[in-house]
Each structure stands twice: as C-alpha cells, then as structure tokens.
Amino acid sequence: MNKTSLEHYPSFISSQVQSPEALAEKAGRRAVTISRQAGCGALVVAQKLADYLQAHAPADACPWTVFDRNLIDKVLEDHGLPPYLAKFLPEDRVSELSDLIADVFGVHPSSKTVVQKTVETVRKLAQAGSVILIGRGGAVVTGRMPRVLHVRIVAPLDQRIEHCIEAYQMKRAEARKFCPTEDRARRRYLKKYFGAEVNDPLLYHLVINTGQVSYAEAARIIGDAVLNLP
Numbered sequence: 001m002n003k004t005s006l007e008h009y010p011s012f013i014s015s016q017v018q019s020p021e022a023l024a025e026k027a028g029r030r031a032v033t034i035s036r037q038a039g040c041g042a043l044v045v046a047q048k049l050a051d052y053l054q055a056h057a058p059a060d061a062c063p064w065t066v067f068d069r070n071l072i073d074k075v076l077e078d079h080g081l082p083p084y085l086a087k088f089l090p091e092d093r094v095s096e097l098s099d100l101i102a103d104v105f106g107v108h109p110s111s112k113t114v115v116q117k118t119v120e121t122v123r124k125l126a127q128a129g130s131v132i133l134i135g136r137g138g139a140v141v142t143g144r145m146p147r148v149l150h151v152r153i154v155a156p157l158d159q160r161i162e163h164c165i166e167a168y169q170m171k172r173a174e175a176r177k178f179c180p181t182e183d184r185a186r187r188r189y190l191k192k193y194f195g196a197e198v199n200d201p202l203l204y205h206l207v208i209n210t211g212q213v214s215y216a217e218a219a220r221i222i223g224d225a226v227l228n229l230p
Contacts, residue, residue, distance in 0.1 A: 029062065029129020029147065030229050032222065033138030035198060036153045038182035039160030039175070041215050043068055044167075045153060045208075046132045048219035049226075053130075056227060062130040074121055115193045135186070139203045140194045149226050152204040153218065155211040 032049065036042035043066070050064040057064070067074065119141050125131045126142045133142075139150035155163075157179060164175035190198045201207055206225060208218045 030226050031126040031129055031142070031145075031148045032132045032226055033126075033142055033148060033150045034132060034134045034153060035139055035151070035186075035204065036134065037155060037160060038179040038186075039164040039167075040153045040155040041163055041167075041210050041218075042134055042153045044215045045210065045218045045222070046134055048216055049222050050132055052219050052223040053226060056223070057130075062128075064130050064132065066132045066134065067125060068134040074125070112193065137190050137194050137196070140190065140196045143203070147229050149206070149222070149229060150204045151222055152198075152201070152207045154207065154209050156209075159211050 032046075034042050034046055046066045046068065050066050053064045054061075118136055122133055122136055122138055122141045123145070125133060126138075126145055126148055129147070139152075142148045143150070160179045161172065161175045164170045164178055165172060168175075170178060187198045190196050196203065206222060208221060210218055213221070
C-alpha cells in the first residue's frame with residue numbers, strides 16, 4: 001500500500017472535520033511515532049502496521065496514514081513554504097535553510113524556527129490521530145500526549161546494509177557508508193533541537209529488532225500494543 005504523497009490522503013484530510021460527532025470519535029484515536037536506525041525497514045514496517053490497524057478498525061474509521069518523507073510536504077503546506085524547499089528539510093540538513101530562505105525571501109529565520117514549525121505539524125497530526133509518524137523526534141515532540149505509542153526500530157548493521165542495497169538499489173560501499181552517516185545525523189538532530197538521546201530506551205514503549213523478527217511480525221507487535229492503549 002503506497003502512502004508516500006499528500007495527493008493520496010483526501011480521505012485522511014476530509015476525516016478531520018470538527019463536527020461534534022467527529023470530536024467524540026477523535027477522542028479515542030491513537031497515533032504511533034517510529035524512531036529508526038537507517039536501513040532497518042522502518043517504512044516497510046510502518047506500511048504493514050497501517051494495513052494491520054486499518055484491518056482492525058471500524059469500517060467507517062479514519063484511514064491509518066504513514067508520514068515519512070511526505071511529512072516534509074505537510075510541513076511546507078501547513079506553513080506556506082514553497083515545495084522546492086523539501087530537499088533542505090531532512091533531519092541532517094535543516095540548518096542549511098537559513099541562507100537559502102534569506103536569499104529567496106530576504107529574511108533570516110533560524111533553523112530552530114523551521115524545526116518549531118515541524119513540531120507544530122507533528123503535534124497536529126498526532127492530535128488528529130490514526131497516523132504513524134516516522135522520525136522528526138516524534139517520541140519527544142509528542143511524549144506527553146495521551147494515546148501515542150512510541151517505538152524504536154533497530155537491526156544489525158549487516159542486515160541494514162543488505163536492506164539498503166535491495167530497497168534503494170545502493171552499491172554495497174555506498175550502503176555501508178550511508179547507514180552510520182544517517183544514524184549520526186539523526187542523533188545530532190535530536191540532541192541539538194530536543195536535548196535528547198535517540199538511543200535512550202526510556203523514550204519508547206517498545207524497542208524492536210528487525211534482525212530478530214520479520215517486518216510483518218514487528219508490525220503485528222506494534223499494532224497489538226496500539227490497540228491495547230488505554
């Protein structure tokens with residue numbers, strides 16, 4: 001099930017109507033944040049998780065939706081920023097925005113301002129419910145929100161390298177460099193902007209090793225935990 005573009009979310013967006021009935025239904029909605037090591041199959045797990053949760057939801061329930069790279073599109077949409085800035089918003093490149101926006105708009109917003117806009121969007125989506133949010137410090141950003149399950153997905157480096165070769169058509173040398181580089185970037189992002197350590201297990205309800213369980217089994221474990229949230 002492909003969930004990689006905001007164009008594919010009309011049912012999700014239309015379901016956020018704030019009628020009394022919608023507000024009552026929303027009170028019981030849940031959300032998931034996923035922190036991940038590079039190449040551990042988090043997006044595959046998230047997509048399987050969305051399917052699992054949708055299969056266990058009422059027929060008229062809001063569709064479970066995965067926000068990964070498309071979260072960037074949502075941030076830009078929410079805050080009126082031009083789409084071409086998307087390539088400057090990955091977790092390891094957000095500080096490059098200041099000079100770019102200064103050149104285009106003649107203003108000098110700090111990278112912290114951009115991160116704050118991302119935080120606002122992440123919280124809004126989590127409040128709406130029925131979302132799976134990958135990355136962006138979601139476990140910290142929504143840490144005090146009720147009915148949000150926080151998950152960390154990890155895997156052995158060799159397996160992550162193989163996943164990158166298969167899923168992203170990387171050369172082995174490229175994948176071997178990519179995984180630790182991405183891991184360091186994500187760790188820096190969380191440390192710099194939220195003062196948190198990405199490997200701190202106390203941030204998460206679950207830490208799952210996809211080197212020990214399949215992607216489908218990981219999705220089922222997470223899904224059952226979500227369904228049992230109070």
